[in-house]
Amino acid sequence: MKATILHAPGDVRYETVPDPRIEKPTDAIIQLSATCICGSDLWPYRGLNGESGPQHMGHEYCGVVVEVGAAVRTVKPGQFVVGSFCLSDNTCPHCAYGFQSSCEQVEFMTGAQAPYARVPLADGTLVATAEMPDAEMIPHMLAASDVLGTGWYAAVAAQVRKGGTAVVVGDGAVGLMGVLAAKELGAERIIAMSRHASRQALARAFGATDIVAERGAEGIARVKELTGGVGAESVLECVGMAASMEQAMGVCRPGGTIGYVGVPHGVSLDGQKLFFAQHRMLGGPAPVCRFLPDLMDRVLKGSIQPGKVFDLTLPLAQVAEGYKAMDERRAIKTLLRVD
Numbered sequence: 001m002k003a004t005i006l007h008a009p010g011d012v013r014y015e016t017v018p019d020p021r022i023e024k025p026t027d028a029i030i031q032l033s034a035t036c037i038c039g040s041d042l043w044p045y046r047g048l049n050g051e052s053g054p055q056h057m058g059h060e061y062c063g064v065v066v067e068v069g070a071a072v073r074t075v076k077p078g079q080f081v082v083g084s085f086c087l088s089d090n091t092c093p094h095c096a097y098g099f100q101s102s103c104e105q106v107e108f109m110t111g112a113q114a115p116y117a118r119v120p121l122a123d124g125t126l127v128a129t130a131e132m133p134d135a136e137m138i139p140h141m142l143a144a145s146d147v148l149g150t151g152w153y154a155a156v157a158a159q160v161r162k163g164g165t166a167v168v169v170g171d172g173a174v175g176l177m178g179v180l181a182a183k184e185l186g187a188e189r190i191i192a193m194s195r196h197a198s199r200q201a202l203a204r205a206f207g208a209t210d211i212v213a214e215r216g217a218e219g220i221a222r223v224k225e226l227t228g229g230v231g232a233e234s235v236l237e238c239v240g241m242a243a244s245m246e247q248a249m250g251v252c253r254p255g256g257t258i259g260y261v262g263v264p265h266g267v268s269l270d271g272q273k274l275f276f277a278q279h280r281m282l283g284g285p286a287p288v289c290r291f292l293p294d295l296m297d298r299v300l301k302g303s304i305q306p307g308k309v310f311d312l313t314l315p316l317a318q319v320a321e322g323y324k325a326m327d328e329r330r331a332i333k334t335l336l337r338v339d
């Protein structure tokens with residue numbers, strides 16, 4: 001088959017690779033219904049992770065099981081499944097505590113920007129639906145695999161509550177899903193920090209009540225103004241840069257909580273500043289597995305439409321253009337059609 005390989009920064013190719021096969025008895029092979037490009041794929045694409053050599057790309061996926069290893073019990077060929085980008089056994093102490101992304105056996109999905117993919121730890125990772133979803137459900141189901149699950153975790157980690165106030169820092173796909181999650185979890189006031197008209201519109205569609213276009217000290221002052229000088233009790237940091245973390249801390253009220261899901265690049269925290277700010281913080285790779293059955297249920301009931309975050313759809317063979325469009329910020333998130 002053909003699959004997506006990153007050869008060097010900026011050099012993504014759709015080229016022939018060996019077909020995936022069962023390597024361990026706990027593996028499953030799925031036929032992808034659709035896949036997509038993650039904001040985090042842009043780090044190696046831009047050469048910012050220091051990797052070298054060709055690597056398989058893609059960790060967001062949904063599709064139909066075609067084969068399972070001898071030890072797999074919970075999914076079977078023919079079932080439609082969604083899985084987390086974090087692969088976990090879902091039985092170890094960390095999984096049982098709801099932190100599947102710190103599973104004792106954790107692995108990270110790769111190779112999903114392809115027509116077929118191997119999913120290790122299938123029992124703990126894949127969630128099957130009762131029947132095959134309609135075609136129009138696929139983008140929404142796909143979103144649950146990472147981008148929605150990560151935005152959801154940002155809101156949960158930030159302790160968004162009914163009637164509360166949330167600020168979302170970052171208007172990328174994860175930030176927009178953070179807005180959706182804050183809305184679903186009952187926040188009354190959702191302030192999205194965004195400078196781009198198309199993203200502002202999407203943020204409003206997902207439930208933002210206010211938009212703050214300013215950044216830095218001005219952005220913090222604007223949020224303070226909107227919150228009676230107090231700041232927000234829940235802040236979702238969905239970028240991972242020093243400036244965005246500073247923004248998150250600046251808008252969080254004392255006793256408030258910051259959920260941070262942007263992989264930190266160049267972020268360092270000042271102990272004394274943290275101490276006197278009195279902020280709770282929880283972040284990390286999202287334990288999507290904890291939320292997946294609930295999120296898939298909300299999608300199937302039609303109560304959320306996270307797939308609206310995909311503003312570019314391309315055939316998988318044009319994956320290189322998908323990366324380019326996201327790198328140049330012409331697209332928020334690219335869905336790749338598997339024809």
Ligand SMILES: [Zn+2]
Pocket residue numbers: 088089090091092093094095096100102103104105
């Ligand atoms: Zn585990």
